[in-house]
Amino acid sequence: MGLFDFLKGPSPEELARRAAHDARIADIQKCLKSGDVPGSIKTRLEAVRNGTLPWVATLTPAELSIVRSHGLRPIAAVSATCWLHYGWSWTEGHAQGWEQALRRLREEARVAGANAVLDVKMRTIALGVANSMDFTLVGTAVYVEGLPPSNDPIVATVPALEFVKLLEADVVPTGIAIGAHYEWLGLWPGNTQGRWMGNVEWRDLSQLWELVRQQAHQNLRSHARAQGNGVLAHLNFSQLIDGGEQNGRKQFLARHIVVATTVDARRNATFPHNIKIVVDTHAGGTPLTGTKRHHQSYASNEAEGAI
Amino acid sequence: MATQIPVHAAERLKGLRSSVHSTGVFTSDFSVNEFLLVRKAGFEPIGLCVGTCVYHVGIQYGSWSKNQELDVLSKAMYHARELAMSRMRAEATAMQADGIVGVKLTIKRLEWDAHLLEFIAIGTGVVHAEGHKGFRAHDGGPFTSDLSGQDFWSLLHSGYRPVEMVMGSCVYHVAHRGMLSGLGSVARNVELENFTSAMYEAREIAIERMQYEAANAKAEGVVGVEIHEGSHGWQTHVIEFFAIGTAVLPLIQEIAPEAIEDPIMVLSVND
Numbered sequence: 071m072g073l074f075d076f077l078k079g080p081s082p083e084e085l086a087r088r089a090a091h092d093a094r095i096a097d098i099q100k101c102l103k104s105g106d107v108p109g110s111i112k113t114r115l116e117a118v119r120n121g122t123l124p125w126v127a128t129l130t131p132a133e134l135s136i137v138r139s140h141g142l143r144p145i146a147a148v149s150a151t152c153w154l155h156y157g158w159s160w161t162e163g164h165a166q167g168w169e170q171a172l173r174r175l176r177e178e179a180r181v182a183g184a185n186a187v188l189d190v191k192m193r194t195i196a197l198g199v200a201n202s203m204d205f206t207l208v209g210t211a212v213y214v215e216g217l218p219p220s221n222d223p224i225v226a227t228v229p230a231l232e233f234v235k236l237l238e239a240d241v242v243p244t245g246i247a248i249g250a251h252y253e254w255l256g257l258w259p260g261n262t263q264g265r266w267m268g269n270v271e272w273r274d275l276s277q278l279w280e281l282v283r284q285q286a287h288q289n290l291r292s293h294a295r296a297q298g299n300g301v302l303a304h305l306n307f308s309q310l311i312d313g314g315e316q317n318g319r320k321q322f323l324a325r326h327i328v329v330a331t332t333v334d335a336r337r338n339a340t341f342p343h344n345i346k347i348v349v350d351t352h353a354g355g356t357p358l359t360g361t362k363r364h365h366q367s368y369a370s371n372e373a374e375g376a377i
Numbered sequence: 378m379a380t381q382i383p384v385h386a387a388e389r390l391k392g393l394r395s396s397v398h399s400t401g402v403f404t405s406d407f408s409v410n411e412f413l414l415v416r417k418a419g420f421e422p423i424g425l426c427v428g429t430c431v432y433h434v435g436i437q438y439g440s441w442s443k444n445q446e447l448d449v450l451s452k453a454m455y456h457a458r459e460l461a462m463s464r465m466r467a468e469a470t471a472m473q474a475d476g477i478v479g480v481k482l483t484i485k486r487l488e489w490d491a492h493l494l495e496f497i498a499i500g501t502g503v504v505h506a507e508g509h510k511g512f513r514a515h516d517g518g519p520f521t522s523d524l525s526g527q528d529f530w531s532l533l534h535s536g537y538r539p540v541e542m543v544m545g546s547c548v549y550h551v552a553h554r555g556m557l558s559g560l561g562s563v564a565r566n567v568e569l570e571n572f573t574s575a576m577y578e579a580r581e582i583a584i585e586r587m588q589y590e591a592a593n594a595k596a597e598g599v600v601g602v603e604i605h606e607g608s609h610g611w612q613t614h615v616i617e618f619f620a621i622g623t624a625v626l627p628l629i630q631e632i633a634p635e636a637i638e639d640p641i642m643v644l645s646v647n648d
Contacts (some may be wrong), residue, residue, distance in 0.1 A: 087448075091578070095444060098574040111581055114588065124591040124624065125598035126584070131528045134600055135535030147602055147620075149580055153572035163566045170568065195576070195606050197551060197614060202569055204576065208604055 105173070107181045115182040118146045128189050128210045133230035137188070140234050141215040145182045148211045150174035155202040161252035161325040165289070167205035168192070168248050168329070172225060175207045179223035184211035186220075190227045190246075192329070227304070227331045238342070241335040245297040249290025252325035253282050256316065275310070278324050283308070286326040294332045301330035405501040406479065411526025415478060418530045420503040424472050428465030428498040432457035436492070439550025439615065444575040446582060447615065450548035454609075454617060455586075458482060458544065461496040462521065469519040474502030475512050476520035478529045480542060482621070484609060491610050514540050515595050522623045524601060532600065537625040541594040544621040545586025549579035551614045580604065583618040596624030 080088070098108040107115070117123040127144035129137060134144070152170040156163040179187045190209035197204070210230075213219065226233050226243035236243055255278045294301045306328055313321030405422040407415065415422060434457075437449040461482070469477050480500035487493040502519065505512055514520045522539035524532060532539060552571055584604065591599050602622035608615060 091445065094578055095574050098577045099570050102570065102573060102577075108577060108581070110585070111577075114581075114585060118588075123588055124596045126588060126591075126602050126622065127598065127600050128602045128604075130601055131524060131532035131535055131537070134537070135531055138535055144598065147584060147604065149604065151573050151576040151580075153569045153576065155567050155569050157565045157567060159566065166566055195616065197572075197616070199569075199572070202572070204572065206576065210602075 102174070105177065107174075107178050111178065112181055115146055115148075115178065119183045126210075128208070129230050133189075136234050137212065137230050140237065142186075142188075142212045142234075143215060145184055145211045145213060147208065148175060148178040148182060148184075148187060149206065149208040150178060151204060151206045153202060153204045157201075159252065160201075161250045161327065163203070164205075164327050165248040165250040165293070167203065168207075168246060169293075171205045171207045172246055175209065175225060176223055179211045179225070180219070180221060182211040183213060183219040184223045185214045185217055186224045186226060186233075187211050188226050188228070188230045188233050190225055192227065192246075236333065240339050241333050242298075243302075243331050243333050245332045247290055247294035247297060247301050247330045247332045249286040249288070249293060249328040249330075250326070251282050251285040251289055252323060253278060253285075254313065255322040255324070256319035257322070258319055275322065275324075278322065279308075279310075279326075282324045282326045286328055290328045290330060294330065298332035298334040299337075300333045300335050302333060303328050303330040305329040406499070407501060407526055411479065414530040415501075415503060415526040416506075418533050419506050419509075420475070420478075420529075421506050422501050422503050423474055424468075424502050426465045426468040426472070426474070426477055426500055426502045428461040428463065428468065430457050430460040430464065430496045431487070432460075432494050432496060433490075434492050434494055434609075438612070439552075442552050443550070444552045444571060444578070445550050446579065447548045447550050450611070450615070450617075451546050454548060454619075455544070455546045457494065457496045458498075458546070461498040462542065465498040465500060466519060466521060469500075469502040472502055473504065474519045475504050475510065476514075476522065476539065477502050478522050478539075479525050480521055480523045482523065482542075486610055494609060512538055523621065524623055528601065532623075532625065533628065536628055537597075537600070538628050540596050540624045540626050541590075542621065543587050543590040543594065543596075543599060543624045544619065545583040545588070545590065546620075547579045547582040547586070547618045548611075549575065549582075549616055549618060550612075551575045551616065553614060579616070579618045583620045587620040587622065591622075591624040594624045595626070597626050599624050 094108075094110060097110070101108040114123065118125055125144045126147045127134060128147055129144065137144070150171045152167050152174070154163050154167040154170075175187060175190070187209040190207055193206040193208060195204045195206065207225075209225070211223070224242060224244045225246060227246055228236070228243055233243060255274065257274060290301065290303070306326070308324070308326040311323040311325075313323050315321065403422050404425045405412065406425060407422060412422070432453060434453040435449045437447045439445050439447055462480075465477065465480070477500040480498055483497050485495040485497070487495060500521070512520060520539050521542045522529065523542050524539060529539070552575065587599070587602070599622040602620060604618070604620045607617050607619060609617065
């Protein structure tokens with residue numbers, strides 16, 4: 071390598087590499103716009119589907135064995151991203167971002183010839199680009215032996231073990247539903263501090279929260295309706311922000327985001343198995359007593375349910 | 378009636394037998410459950426295998442406003458891991474192991490130099506208790522796997538054996554805000570397509586590379602795949618996309634493909 075190499079200009083290989091990169095980025099952008107799966111990903115998924123490339127699964131061996139014993143076969147790891155800039159609303163952006171990523175994930179799964187995507191994790195890459203966030207989903211596309219590929223694969227944000235547990239109980243996890251809502255509240259200064267020093271409810275803020283949470287859950291319900299007949303909400307995120315003063319009024323912003331796994335459940339059907347008492351000798355966390363968090367996009371203040 | 382303690386164990390408890398095993402000492406970083414399950418799977422641990430590589434990662438800057446792979450860094454991250462792993466595998470070969478389970482691959486930054494990274498691969502070398510050589514990798518050397526002892530047992534009982542740890546790396550520079558100029562005043566939520574496509578390209582490169590390795594190892598599939606993003610002291614917009622998993626092959630001749638029982642599902646009532 072010479073000292074003045076940088077004066078020579080790029081080598082033919084470097085030029086070819088750059089051209090390949092430019093072509094790939096152009097193709098990715100074109101495909102994302104038209105709702106298609108980018109060319110290079112499509113080629114890979116089709117190769118896995120035909121068996122010319124090995125399958126890829128994010129499942130653990132225990133999950134692989136339970137999945138196989140229920141006739142499911144892994145195809146490929148699929149993923150989707152939507153990086154959204156909040157010009158209008160942070161809160162509603164979360165619904166938009168996840169929804170877009172979900173659409174793209176379904177499309178990848180469809181190209182892979184899948185019936186379902188399991189073990190879907192919600193992720194965010196922390197690049198710290200102001201007023202924007204990355205909404206990423208990663209999961210494993212699977213097909214069910216003996217079933218034709220689905221045109222509308224289901225997306226399950228639960229680990230494979232829980233997916234199979236639900237299937238046995240005749241419950242199908244089908245997708246992700248988001249309910250997001252925010253409201254501003256402006257209060258005259260006299261309202262913001264109770265002059266009375268005793269115990270008293272701050273009605274304005276209580277009502278603000280009631281309104282925001284009810285509306286968020288209403289949005290959740292309508293978003294879920296298109297995908298299933300119920301939800302298992304696994305994430306509740308809320309923030310109350312002091313927005314300073316405007317025109318002499320003190321401003322508050324309350325926002326609430328609910329993220330849930332939608333399910334399609336036969337009503338009034340109970341779990342068919344008997345219950346046996348066993349002792350679990352595992353130290354620490356085990357699949358028996360809960361599973362790992364399946365998201366890392368909301369780091370603070372969420373209360374998590376079973377899923 | 379209390380369960381009988383096995384003769385061998387009882388003798389040791391009575392102080393009749395030396396604590397030193399006649400065939401030498403084995404070392405491992407197994408937990409109790411792992412140890413028991415690896416042995417249940419028909420393997421004996423023989424020794425910890427370690428591979429280390431301290432690597433000076435070269436310098437490469439992405440242009441400020443451009444999405445691009447930083448191939449100098451990608452190659453460094455891949456090459457250093459490969460060196461650590463192959464040294465670990467050489468140790469295992471020297472002790473005539475049939476495979477290495479529970480491989481942990483870690484990266485440490487050395488305090489005094491931002492460009493120095495230490496890559497460590499450590500795992501437990503195991504041999505098949507009955508001397509079956511069919512578990513070795515396609516090149517006749519020991520298999521490698523990042524699966525724990527429990528996972529190893531589960532994998533064999535789902536009809537597969539591990540072949541090789543496979544990985545793919547892509548260090549990527551994501552363009553800066555330059556392209557956002559003009560967006561500041563837009564009162565709409567819009568997708569930043571440049572950022573989205575950068576994520577797509579980088580992740581795809583990492584997965585493609587991993588899958589290519591698996592195909593080279595003549596594997597049927599890859600389990601336990603993790604796709605993660607990390608930064609190792611680079612500039613803020615430089616991310617490594619890293620895909621890693623264990624390539625597997627179906628058990629055909631290695632152990633009699635006995636009818637593997639279906640696992641039993643358990644619902645916990647005390648979550």
